[in-house]
Amino acid sequence: MATHGRTEAQPVDLTQVRAYGDTLNDGAVALSFSLPVPCGDEAKEAARQLVRQMGLTDPQVYHAHDLGEGYTWLLVYAKSPYSVDFTKISVPKVATSKLSHVAIEDFWRAQGGGEKLRVIGACTGDDAHTVGIDAILNYKGWRGDKGLESYKCFAVKNLGAQVENDRLLAEAAAFGADVILVSQVVTQKDCHRTNLAALVDLAEAEGARHERIFVCGGPRLSHPIALELGFDAGFGPGTLPSDVASYLVQAVAQRRRENAQPA
Amino acid sequence: MSSAVSPSAVVSAAAPVPPGFGCPELRLPADQVARARTLARQVAAEVDAFTERRSTVAIERTVLRLLGVDGAGDDGVPWVNRIVDQLQGEGLLQSGVAAPFCQAMLDRGLSAQEAAHAVVQGHIDLRPYAAQAIPGLQPAARQLGDHLAQHGLQRIAAQRATRQNFLDTLGCGPQPLLYVIVATGNIYEDVVQARVAARQGADVIAVIRSTGQSLLDYVPQGTTTEGFGGTFATQANFRLMRAALDEVGQELGRYIRLCNYASGLCMPEIAAMGGLERLDMMLNDALYGILFRDINMQRTLCDQRVSRRLSALAGILINTGEDNYLTTADAVEAAHTVVASTLINEALARGAGLQTEQLGLGHAMEIDPLRPDALLLELAQAMLIRTLFPGAPLKYMPPTKHMTGNILRGHVQDALFDLVGVMTGQGIQLLGMATEAMHTPHIHDRAWALEAAKMIFMGGRALGSELAVRPDGAIEVRARETLGKALDLLEEIAKDGLMRSLAQGHFADIARSPDGGRGLAGVFERGPDYWDPTEAPITRELQSRGWLTPQGTAVWPA
Numbered sequence: 001m002a003t004h005g006r007t008e009a010q011p012v013d014l015t016q017v018r019a020y021g022d023t024l025n026d027g028a029v030a031l032s033f034s035l036p037v038p039c040g041d042e043a044k045e046a047a048r049q050l051v052r053q054m055g056l057t058d059p060q061v062y063h064a065h066d067l068g069e070g071y072t073w074l075l076v077y078a079k080s081p082y083s084v085d086f087t088k089i090s091v092p093k094v095a096t097s098k099l100s101h102v103a104i105e106d107f108w109r110a111q112g113g114g115e116k117l118r119v120i121g122a123c124t125g126d127d128a129h130t131v132g133i134d135a136i137l138n139y140k141g142w143r144g145d146k147g148l149e150s151y152k153c154f155a156v157k158n159l160g161a162q163v164e165n166d167r168l169l170a171e172a173a174a175f176g177a178d179v180i181l182v183s184q185v186v187t188q189k190d191c192h193r194t195n196l197a198a199l200v201d202l203a204e205a206e207g208a209r210h211e212r213i214f215v216c217g218g219p220r221l222s223h224p225i226a227l228e229l230g231f232d233a234g235f236g237p238g239t240l241p242s243d244v245a246s247y248l249v250q251a252v253a254q255r256r257r258e259n260a261q262p263a
Numbered sequence: 264m265s266s267a268v269s270p271s272a273v274v275s276a277a278a279p280v281p282p283g284f285g286c287p288e289l290r291l292p293a294d295q296v297a298r299a300r301t302l303a304r305q306v307a308a309e310v311d312a313f314t315e316r317r318s319t320v321a322i323e324r325t326v327l328r329l330l331g332v333d334g335a336g337d338d339g340v341p342w343v344n345r346i347v348d349q350l351q352g353e354g355l356l357q358s359g360v361a362a363p364f365c366q367a368m369l370d371r372g373l374s375a376q377e378a379a380h381a382v383v384q385g386h387i388d389l390r391p392y393a394a395q396a397i398p399g400l401q402p403a404a405r406q407l408g409d410h411l412a413q414h415g416l417q418r419i420a421a422q423r424a425t426r427q428n429f430l431d432t433l434g435c436g437p438q439p440l441l442y443v444i445v446a447t448g449n450i451y452e453d454v455v456q457a458r459v460a461a462r463q464g465a466d467v468i469a470v471i472r473s474t475g476q477s478l479l480d481y482v483p484q485g486t487t488t489e490g491f492g493g494t495f496a497t498q499a500n501f502r503l504m505r506a507a508l509d510e511v512g513q514e515l516g517r518y519i520r521l522c523n524y525a526s527g528l529c530m531p532e533i534a535a536m537g538g539l540e541r542l543d544m545m546l547n548d549a550l551y552g553i554l555f556r557d558i559n560m561q562r563t564l565c566d567q568r569v570s571r572r573l574s575a576l577a578g579i580l581i582n583t584g585e586d587n588y589l590t591t592a593d594a595v596e597a598a599h600t601v602v603a604s605t606l607i608n609e610a611l612a613r614g615a616g617l618q619t620e621q622l623g624l625g626h627a628m629e630i631d632p633l634r635p636d637a638l639l640l641e642l643a644q645a646m647l648i649r650t651l652f653p654g655a656p657l658k659y660m661p662p663t664k665h666m667t668g669n670i671l672r673g674h675v676q677d678a679l680f681d682l683v684g685v686m687t688g689q690g691i692q693l694l695g696m697a698t699e700a701m702h703t704p705h706i707h708d709r710a711w712a713l714e715a716a717k718m719i720f721m722g723g724r725a726l727g728s729e730l731a732v733r734p735d736g737a738i739e740v741r742a743r744e745t746l747g748k749a750l751d752l753l754e755e756i757a758k759d760g761l762m763r764s765l766a767q768g769h770f771a772d773i774a775r776s777p778d779g780g781r782g783l784a785g786v787f788e789r790g791p792d793y794w795d796p797t798e799a800p801i802t803r804e805l806q807s808r809g810w811l812t813p814q815g816t817a818v819w820p821a
Contacts, residue, residue: 034707065710068462069455073707131474131491139773140555140587143700144664150772185491 016083027080029056034073039066047074056080092224094233094243096250101146101242108153108249116155117252119148120172121181122163125195132217133158133183136241145240153249165199169206177212178252181244184218192218193229200230210259213251215244285727286649286688289742290734295750296651299606302753304817306761307610310549311816313762314565318793320480320785321562322569323347323360325531329415329797330361330408331375333498334383335484342379343532344481346389349382355393357790362400363392365408365796369401375411400794408796416576416800419538423578426541429509429518436466436517438656439684439692441716446471446703448490450500454507459706461511461519463713467544467691469522470504471703472496477527477556478781482536492703496523496533501540520544522582525570526552528782530563534570538577544623544691545574549611550604551584553765554773559783560765571615572801575810582623582658582691583608588771594630594664598644599748600770601626605648606753607761609655613817616805619654623691627660632676636737638683643741645687646732650742654820656690659683663699670697677712681719686726692716 006012010024021028031051037043044061051059056078065073099107108117121133135142137158139149148154157175159168172180182199184192196216203209209230216226217235226234233247324343335341346364350356355363367387368378381387392399443465445456450470457468473490476483486503487495494500505521512519522544525534530547537545549567552558574581585601585608605624612622628644630637648657661680666673677695684692694712696704732738756764768774805811812818 032707034705065707067459067706067710069459071459071706073710134475138555138557144666 014086015088017086018083019080025083027057027082029078029080031056031076031078032073033076034067034071036071038070039064039072043072043074047076051076051078055082092222094223094235094247096247098243099246099249101151101245104242104245104249105151105153107253111249111253111256117153117179117248118155118157118175118177119179119181119248120157120159120168120175120177121183122159122168122171123161123183123185124163124165124168124199125184125191132185132219133160133181136181136183136217136239136244141241143240145242147241148245148248151245154245165195165202168199169203169208172212173208178255179213179215179248182214182216184216184221192220193225196226196229196231204230213248213255215248217244285686285725285729286646287686287727287730287732289646289650289732290739291647291650291743291746295746299603299746299750299753300610302750302757303603303606303610304819305757306607306753307614307817310564310611310761311568311614313561314568317561317565317786317788318356318359318795319531319562319565319782319787320347320351320356321529321566322531322795323356324529325535325569325573326359326361326412326795326797327364327375327379328532328535330364330411331415332379334376334379336383339484341481341484342383345383346379349389350393351785351787353390353393355390356787358393358792359789359794360389361408361796362404362792362794363389363395365404365411366392366395366400369404369407405794405796408794409800412796413800415535415539416797416804419535419573419577420804422538422541423576426518426543426578429512433512433516433518435520436464439659439689439720440466440520440656441713441720442467442469442522442658442691442693443709443712444469444471444696444704446493448473448492448494448703449488450486450494450503451488453494453500454504456704456706456709457504457519458507458511460709460713461508461515461517463710464717465519465709465713466517467520467522468504468508469544469546469693470494470496470500472524477524477552477558480528480782480785482529482532496536498536498540501536501542505540505542520580522546525574525579525581526584527556528552528558528562528566528785530566531569531573534573534577534579537579538573542579544580544582545570546584546625547571547574547581548584548625549608550765550770551587553775553780554771555584555587557775557780559780559786560762560775560777561786562780562782564761565786567611568615571612571617572805575616575618575621575805576801578621580621580623580656581612581617583612583625585624585626594628595634595640597772598628598745599752601628601644602647602651602745602749603752603756604770606651606749607756609652610817613819616810616817618810619652619820620656622652622655623658624648624652624655625658625660627662627680627693629662629664632662632665632679638679639737640741641680641683642687643738644745645683645689646738647742647745649687649689651746658691658693659687659689660693661695663695666695666700668701670701673697673699674711674715678715678719681716682723685720685723686730688727692720 018025018027019029044064048059059076059078061076063075121137137156138147141147149156214231215233216231219237221234222236223234324347327343332343347360443460445453447453471493473495474492483495483497486499508519520543525545525547552563553560585604588601626648630640661677674697694716696708698708762777766776
């Protein structure tokens with residue numbers, strides 16, 4: 001791992017990395033937050049005490065802004081004494097590479113056949129929150145990243161909310177889906193996990209698990225949790241449609257290659 | 264120059280600074296502008312002819328609300344839905360909901376609210392009444408409906424008068440109005456955020472709706488404290504926020520406008536609620552829901568007409584949503600689609616009786632800020648729209664597509680948009696949030712945006728009337744090129760009709776079919792005996808104010 005730009009200056013100890021302002025290990029950090037108290041010296045002191053409780057030292061209130069109605073915005077600089085061992089950082093990731101919109105289309109075209117990759121999506125169980133599935137599938141997408149509907153290489157069917165697992169599997173079969181995309185937003189009593197596991201069980205009971213790629217997503221889901229529940233991949237908060245699209249073209253291509261080989 | 268002259272005196276000594284609308288002159292071919300408008304009117308007239316012969320479940324629910332029905336069951340389903348669905352399910356809605364409902368009220372001697380409750384409880388079955396339709400409707404039932412409709416519309420008129428009184432006595436901020444959003448999901452928390460924003464200078468508070476509300480075929484009831492990415496639009500929430508803004512506005516000596524969304528599957532119902540609760544602005548686009556929410560086009564086109572007639576009556580300013588087109592289509596290549604759509608939206612709005620000062624046509628060009636000459640292109644487009652719609656309080660929006668999470672860069676982008684907004688005389692400046700696309704605004708995010716905008720507007724308010732663009736220079740050439748392409752597109756749309764054009768994907772690169780999308784089942788052709796007791800009085804009122812012609816068609820400024 002390269003430590004750029006410190007050829008003459010003191011080298012970075014990657015086992016003890018601290019925040020950096022202008023001097024190695026100075027621990028300089030900035031915080032911006034509001035407090036529900038009137039602007040004044042008391043608000044500034046409250047901010048300093050709060051910042052110290054966060055484990056930071058030398059808090060300096062650069063700006064206190066009267067928002068009115070008894071609220072104050074504070075901009076505070078401070079020092080963090082903490083460090084992390086960068087050599088021990090490990091982040092599990094979906095094992096396919098992130099592609100651009102154009103590269104995704106090109107990748108799928110290069111797979112030949114000209115057929116679209118067929119994706120069916122739903123919020124299952126009682127979950128009525130289609131925000132996630134809509135963000136990924138609908139044309140408009142999310143954060144300026146267009147949804148799967150906007151890609152020429154995908155045929156998309158969005159079943160919407162409150163779809164039962166058996167119906168989802170039946171619709172997927174009728175649609176000839178390559179991929180089943182399940183969104184779970186509601187997590188009360190871990191219903192999302194129960195629901196997702198039940199879908200995989202049902203698919204396995206019907207002998208249909210390996211015909212399709214199973215993907216889940218939601219604010220409390222991640223790739224490791226998805227694997228644990230028997231899915232092929234999982235996407236957590238902040239996922240863009242193009243993240244899912246990148247994974248799907250590569251995973252479906254891979255699955256087709258595997259299925260083409262005699263067991 | 265004498266150093267003793269204060270900065271404000273430098274400008275005012277030469278000429279007084281205009282209150283707004285200053286925009287450098289842009290020379291456009293007048294024949295093209297006239298032709299584009301003629302085509303847009305032609306497109307709109309065809310749509311109006313289609314929608315006038317139809318109604319929808321949402322329109323029927325609106326009628327019930329205006330007759331005085333307001334309530335929901337324990338399951339959250341509004342009474343108006345239960346009533347309309349009962350008839351719709353049996354194919355008994357062709358004559359409208361009003362006739363059977365008023366006849367039942369008359370027979371049982373019940374108020375609208377009591378009758379609605381009785382229907383929901385199963386004590387009244389409207390189906391036999393509906394089967395008789397109008398021939399069986401007693402004159403007394405018709406009189407009752409007319410009377411209740413008048414009463415409902417008078418409540419809207421009274422709110423309009425109250426607003427005018429506030430504007431006359433308190434006044435309001437100068438244009439461009441500073442427009443910010445609140446979106447906590449909890450109406451009580453929204454009120455805190457809105458009051459704070461007003462104190463920092465906000466002129467308009469828009470309460471963003473919970474994600475997905477546009478696809479609900481009912482309006483939730485009561486105050487709400489949970490939402491996703493926004494707060495549910497309910498009549499009770501409207502009322503709470505209105506009271507809070509009136510209170511803080513009176514203290515500040517400035518009327519604070521309230522904005523929400525008359526869009527989605529309940530477009531006309533929300534417009535009616537907005538009129539009853541004195542909202543001042545409504546996001547209300549003839550095409551947005553079709554394109555971006557996959558709502559059936561027949562449904563939305565019918566619903567937009569009624570919602571806009573109500574907004575015209577209520578004095579609500581509408582904001583159209585063309586700014587969204589370029590989040591999906593290329594900003595530079597497809598800029599003309601925004602212009603074409605804005606002209607169509609204008610024509611449909613005027614057909615519904617909306618006046619120039621109610622046309623907050625929305626635009627933003629979403630040009631990549633890292634593109635060379637991005638600022639020049641933005642200026643050219645903003646000047647083009649400003650020049651095409653003189654007098655309209657245009658709503659100018661910063662790019663949401665290019666917000667990256669780098670909040671400092673985002674803040675600068677928004678500041679540049681503020682500069683373009685003030686120097687092209689836009690009417691309403693939607694303030695970008697540095698944290699946009701990351702989270703719904705925190706209380707201080709809004710403060711950053713308001714502080715920057717106030718400074719830029721103060722410093723730049725005379726630029727539009729003092730600067731001139733180079734004749735036949737890059738700005739004029741770009742504006743004319745965009746207008747030319749918009750005209751070509753309008754020629755095509757006028758030839759094919761709006762519905763076929765939407766099916767061909769002319770807007771936002773999205774194609775929608777006339778029979779696809781959500782909500783088509785809720786559209787029906789009016790039977791020969793169709794009766795909506797609110798329709799005639801609304802038309803009469805709009806005609807008497809000179810906003811519709813005696814034939815009921817659009818009035819265009821000379």
